[in-house]
Amino acid sequence: MNAATETAVAAEATGEPEVMLKVENVSLSFGGVRAITNISFDIRKGEIRAIIGPNGAGKTSMLNVINGFYHPQEGVITFKGAARSKMRPYEAASQGIARTFQNVALFKGMSTLDNIMSGRTLLMKKHFFWHLFHYGPARTEEIEHRRKVEEIIDFLEIQHIRRAPVGRLPYGLQKRVELGRALAMEPELLLLDEPMAGMNLEEKEDMSRFILDVNSQFGTTIALIEHDMGVVMDLSDRVVVLDYGKKIADGTPEEVQANQDVIDAYLGVSH
Amino acid sequence: MFYREAGQFKTSYEADQQVFPILQDKIGIGAILIIGLVVVPLTGSDFMITSIMIPFLIFSLATIGLNILTGYAGQLSLGSGAFMGVGAYACYKLTTIFPDANLVVLVLLSGFFSAAIGMVFGLPSLRIKGLYLAVTTLAAQFFLEWCFIRVPWLYNYNASGAIEVPERTGFGGIILSGPAASPLTRYFLVLGLVILITIIMKNIVRGRVGRSWMMIRDMDIAAELIGVRPLVAKLSAFAVSSYVCGVAGALMVFSWLGAAEPAAFSINLSFQILFMAILGGLGSLVGSFMGAAFIWILPVLIRFGMPAVGIDIAAETVEHTTRMIVGALIIFFLIVEPHGLVRLWQIAKEKLRVWPFPYV
Numbered sequence: 031m032n033a034a035t036e037t038a039v040a041a042e043a044t045g046e047p048e049v050m051l052k053v054e055n056v057s058l059s060f061g062g063v064r065a066i067t068n069i070s071f072d073i074r075k076g077e078i079r080a081i082i083g084p085n086g087a088g089k090t091s092m093l094n095v096i097n098g099f100y101h102p103q104e105g106v107i108t109f110k111g112a113a114r115s116k117m118r119p120y121e122a123a124s125q126g127i128a129r130t131f132q133n134v135a136l137f138k139g140m141s142t143l144d145n146i147m148s149g150r151t152l153l154m155k156k157h158f159f160w161h162l163f164h165y166g167p168a169r170t171e172e173i174e175h176r177r178k179v180e181e182i183i184d185f186l187e188i189q190h191i192r193r194a195p196v197g198r199l200p201y202g203l204q205k206r207v208e209l210g211r212a213l214a215m216e217p218e219l220l221l222l223d224e225p226m227a228g229m230n231l232e233e234k235e236d237m238s239r240f241i242l243d244v245n246s247q248f249g250t251t252i253a254l255i256e257h258d259m260g261v262v263m264d265l266s267d268r269v270v271v272l273d274y275g276k277k278i279a280d281g282t283p284e285e286v287q288a289n290q291d292v293i294d295a296y297l298g299v300s301h
Numbered sequence: 302m303f304y305r306e307a308g309q310f311k312t313s314y315e316a317d318q319q320v321f322p323i324l325q326d327k328i329g330i331g332a333i334l335i336i337g338l339v340v341v342p343l344t345g346s347d348f349m350i351t352s353i354m355i356p357f358l359i360f361s362l363a364t365i366g367l368n369i370l371t372g373y374a375g376q377l378s379l380g381s382g383a384f385m386g387v388g389a390y391a392c393y394k395l396t397t398i399f400p401d402a403n404l405v406v407l408v409l410l411s412g413f414f415s416a417a418i419g420m421v422f423g424l425p426s427l428r429i430k431g432l433y434l435a436v437t438t439l440a441a442q443f444f445l446e447w448c449f450i451r452v453p454w455l456y457n458y459n460a461s462g463a464i465e466v467p468e469r470t471g472f473g474g475i476i477l478s479g480p481a482a483s484p485l486t487r488y489f490l491v492l493g494l495v496i497l498i499t500i501i502m503k504n505i506v507r508g509r510v511g512r513s514w515m516m517i518r519d520m521d522i523a524a525e526l527i528g529v530r531p532l533v534a535k536l537s538a539f540a541v542s543s544y545v546c547g548v549a550g551a552l553m554v555f556s557w558l559g560a561a562e563p564a565a566f567s568i569n570l571s572f573q574i575l576f577m578a579i580l581g582g583l584g585s586l587v588g589s590f591m592g593a594a595f596i597w598i599l600p601v602l603i604r605f606g607m608p609a610v611g612i613d614i615a616a617e618t619v620e621h622t623t624r625m626i627v628g629a630l631i632i633f634f635l636i637v638e639p640h641g642l643v644r645l646w647q648i649a650k651e652k653l654r655v656w657p658f659p660y661v
């Protein structure tokens with residue numbers, strides 16, 4: 031708590047980059063289960079912000095609140111200056127929020143190419159009439175988007191599986207395709223839910239490199255949920271720690287690592 | 302062996318996004334078109350044209366319609382028979398109201414009526430899925446069938462309760478429907494519309510709209526978070542699917558049967574179309590043709606093939622044998638290869654591509 035307040039004050043004093051997303055006093059419960067209790071934090075433009083915590087801490091629920099999939103009972107979320115208490119996932123997507131899922135949620139019956147193409151949905155114009163004949167603006171547009179998608183395929187080094195149905199790909203590659211699909215939306219804020227879960231060391235290193243490159247090359251702001259502490263410490267600019275739906279710490283990786291509450295939460299000290 | 306893409310390099314995304322990127326496929330589709338447009342009309346008997354080719358094409362079209370909804374958008378429907386009926390009755394009323402209009406235009410228009418009705422009965426899909434949705438489409442089936450029987454206006458107060466196709470002309474006086482229309486005229490009308498609609502459907506499913514249907518089918522939550530609006534995607538699938546079924550229904554009466562009672566659009570027809578879609582392969586346009594061919598042409602083959610090899614076979618036996626074979630195959634495909642005949646075809650092509658090596 032203390033560390034967080036200090037950082038916030040320091041940020042204002044030094045005129046740090048503007049805040050992209052601000053979560054204020056958000057609470058979410060499912061019937062009797064309180065998934066999130068009165069949480070506030072912010073994500074600054076251009077940073078990699080890690081959200082960590084033990085299993086069931088409410089991390090995934092937090093992402094679901096941010097992109098409009100769950101509607102919190104209390105609290106306000108401000109994205110790019112506009113405050114809201116709830117919105118539809120469609121609106122979140124059109125305002126520039128993309129995400130990946132903890133359990134890969136690809137379109138299993140479609141190829142890698144089509145999966146990543148699907149990320150372009152909102153960037154495509156209607157042109158329904160022209161689509162009937164695959165002619166004129168519809169065709170030009172399809173090819174334009176294909177070019178963008180090929181750039182992403184090159185970036186993620188998945189050219190060889192371009193035509194493969196994603197259902198047949200190994201888990202590590204599926205996660206990569208899912209990242210590709212999110213990137214295809216050209217998001218301003220990218221939410222990554224455990225992008226490295228179940229990967230071996232080499233795959234984790236690749237994925238870390240992609241995340242850093244996305245952040246530096248495209249300037250995308252990233253919220254990252256990750257259990258691997260080494261990864262979190264290396265990648266993130268700031269970390270927010272949740273436990274049992276409450277925020278227990280917020281600050282730079284070093285600050286958080288030294289925080290007694292965090293150590294207790296991870297070692298399972300009784301409350 | 303001959304089916305190779307080696308040496309066929311694509312230098313633009315345009316070339317790579319073609320429907321048939323491989324030369325051999327282009328030759329194959331060209332051959333099929335020549336058979337359909339030239340060989341069959343020149344050599345086929347009237348029986349072959351009216352009892353095999355025309356119904357096969359019409360069923361293929363209806364199967365494409367159902368495939369849009371069930372195969373591409375993942376919404377199970379048992380109401381395709383009734384949606385075909387809406388198209389047929391709409392076309393009948395249109396020919397009554399506009400006796401001088403070109404029949405082809407009226408057939409194409411009648412699809413819009415079933416599209417509208419299909420969208421209305423598609424509304425529950427926004428809340429329910431799978432089996433429950435199937436039950437509501439079943440309700441649509443029974444309700445519409447009831448209308449076909451109980452609303453005499455639909456069949457122009459005919460004493461028989463059936464619709465009888467009037468003689469209609471088009472394209473400078475050619476008789477397109479009614480008893481005086483020649484089998485070849487009707488064949489070309491059906492073939493032309495089937496080719497046109499198939500091309501349009503292919504264009505839709507390979508573009509943005511088709512992708513949004515498949516996204517909803519494969520993972521509706523992710524689709525929504527990417528920006529697909531379930532309302533738009535599902536209702537457009539219902540509309541397009543019902544449109545195609547409606548046109549198929551209109552053709553069924555105007556270009557094939559010549560007359561139809563409400564029973565022609567019963568649940569049996571819905572199931573027949575569903576079986577064609579499953580057997581051919583859900584989510585494939587080529588598969589729709591394969592499924593329709595298999596279920597429609599198999600009985601004919603059994604009937605005329607068996608005597609040819611010296612086995613006499615009664616008409617009922619033919620029907621029973623077909624039912625048994627089709628039933629067994631449906632079970633086989635549902636368990637072993639849910640993607641149907643077309644998947645077997647694709648596997649064969651993949652094997653040929655890498656022949657003589659078993660793996661790539």
Ligand SMILES: Nc1ncnc2c1ncn2[C@@H]1O[C@H](COP(=O)(O)OP(=O)(O)OP(=O)(O)O)[C@@H](O)[C@H]1O
Pocket residue numbers: 060063064065083084085086087088089090091092132
């Ligand atoms: N849809 C839901 N209905 C009921 N309870 C839910 C739902 N989603 C989450 N919860 C509950 O909310 C709490 C937080 O879950 P959440 O998935 O956000 O945790 P997490 O931090 O992502 O955990 P993990 O590290 O295991 O992914 C858990 O107790 C969970 O059981």
Ligand SMILES: [Mg+2]
Pocket residue numbers: 089090091132223
């Ligand atoms: Mg989680």
